[in-house]
Amino acid sequence: MTVDTATLLEIFDAALEADYTRVRRVGNRVARALAESGDAAGAKALQAALKQRAIPLQASGYAEALPRDAGSRLPLVEEGQWPTTPAFLNEQSGKTVARFLEDAANIDLLAREGVATRLGLLMHGPPGSGKSLLAGHIAARLQRPFYIVRLDSMISSRLGETAKNIRGVFEFIPQRNAVLFLDEMDAIAKVRDDRHELGELKRVVNTVLQGLDSLSDDVVVVGATNHAHLLDPAIWRRFPYKLALDMPEEDVRREMWARFLYGDATGPDLEVALLSRLSAGLSGADIENIALGARRRAILDGAPLALAQVFNAVTLSRPGAPELVHDGDLSAEEKKRLAARLRDSGEMTVTDIAKLLGVSRQMAHRYLGSQEPTDAR
Ligand SMILES: Nc1ncnc2c1ncn2[C@@H]1O[C@H](COP(=O)(O)OP(=O)(O)OP(=O)(O)O)[C@@H](O)[C@H]1O
Ligand SMILES: [Mg+2]
Incomplete structure (x- = not known):
């Protein structure tokens, strides 16, 4: 099958505008045409390529349709940049991070051998200990886009809105090839205050658990909290890798x-x-x-x-x-x-x-x- 000039022009145009939605749309069209012309393998390869998440291109002015809070209209997910400054860690933390990165990079092999675990890393430690910085480094080292979700900003005073926000985020987060950073995780526990009806805390925690469970195994989830003891044990369990960051030695x-x-x-x-x-x-x-x-x-x-x-x-x-x-x-x-x-x-x-x-x-x-x-x- 040959691709006509108009289609080629459209692909280049969309790509140079960093309009990923349009790139995918044209790509899907070409994939279908490939399949119709009898090139099933080609169509499948193209579809697989289109499923990949595009590299962040914030600087180009391109902004994806991010999920927003219904009341405030503020985005619930932010596309983070890969850090350009180093992170300094003690030997033990460095080893934990290296182990996590190695497991993440080899997740396909580990899954084939039946020994894969969730790629969930929970970092806990005082403010300014480098948790957010390190999460960005993990995305950079894995060459994946970096999505930041601040759980405190998802807590809405409107009844039922918090769980809806959390669902919106997990539906938005791609199933592959991203690092999802859940920052300020202890905010979930703070739903326990008087603005919320009884039972909302349970619902919110359950929504987070369902969201985490809905992600495919190769999604890397990094969580951060200043108050590890406030976290629900069921959430704690969803993160097999733990990293305690403390004041530097x-x-x-x-x-x-x-x-x-x-x-x-x-x-x-x-x-x-x-x-x-x-x-x-x-x-x-x-x-x-x-x-x-x-x-x-x-x-x-x-x-x-x-x-x-x-x-x-x-x-x-x-x-x-x-x-x-x-x-x-x-x-x-x-x-x-x-x-x-x-x-x-x-x-x-x-x-x-x-x-x-x-x-x-x-x-x-x-x-x-x-x-x-x-x-x-
Ligand atoms: N271990 C570290 N190595 C290098 N730089 C660090 C380290 N810890 C802190 N910094 C510097 O301090 C800045 C703030 O750290 P960061 O935001 O990552 O802390 P945090 O643990 O996420 O804090 P918070 O709990 O307040 O969110 C970093 O961007 C970095 O410049
Ligand atoms: Mg932080």
Whole structure:
């Protein structure tokens, strides 16, 4: 069978406009013509190709007809981008992710051998620990489009609407070749509040379970929650792979400081080591915020990186509340506080502290309320 020029033009036109609906429609037409001309194998191959999900093309302005909440008209599914920044994980988490990716990539073989499991990965951990970032990486590594569903945005105050929204999402999600990211999963448990009639929680949980069960085995589902204990055990069971992400350990923080503050994989040893020790308890997002804030100041002020300011910000930050580097120099008061904090950390000599603060050793001693030893080194 030969395809006529008009059809070819239509295919190219639709493809260049990234109008996938039209590409599929013309494709289906050609497949039928192929079948009619006796090329059953060709028709089948083309149909299989058309069933594939198209690669995300948000930048082209193309937006798929996403399911929306009936009341607010807000989309319930968002097409996410593949991340361009690395995710830093400890060894154990890295292994879990690698195992999951390997199983997902070989799901056909595992299914043939009868040892396949659902490709469901549940990530739990505090805010800013990289759950959303990692979900995007999983989609990228599997070269699949990335669909993000925020369960909190699906909870509607209108009776019965929540379950309808959830059904709409699972009907929209393609049966193959996508990574479905269910974010904020604990939101389901919050249906238990007084806006909802009794029994709605059960209905919502059941709708999610049915939705998960309706997906074909090769759909990759990644769930994330900050409150794992709030999740219904039946939902928990739908995710055979679990990943506990916590605040980063010292060696992971070291990679983060090097990358976020210095933009490379190592950074200057001493500074990076000190920063990673002092930033215990902070999340990846906190470290990124402080570091990028300092780099922004350096660029806009046309000045070198204000390292004393970074140390100051780190010692003042609390998890989820990173302190930002401010304009100008540290005040005498701030220098005094920071000097004491650095001395108490036991990591730095007075000489180091003086150097970091850009003051003389005598001045550093004065800040610390200590006497400069007469046999000063
Ligand atoms: N482990 C990490 N490796 C690299 N970057 C990280 C890591 N953790 C956090 N970040 C940085 O912090 C940003 C925010 O992290 P992310 O949104 O993935 O956290 P989250 O766990 O999804 O938080 P939330 O529970 O608030 O949704 C990331 O985009 C990334 O820039
Ligand atoms: Mg997130």
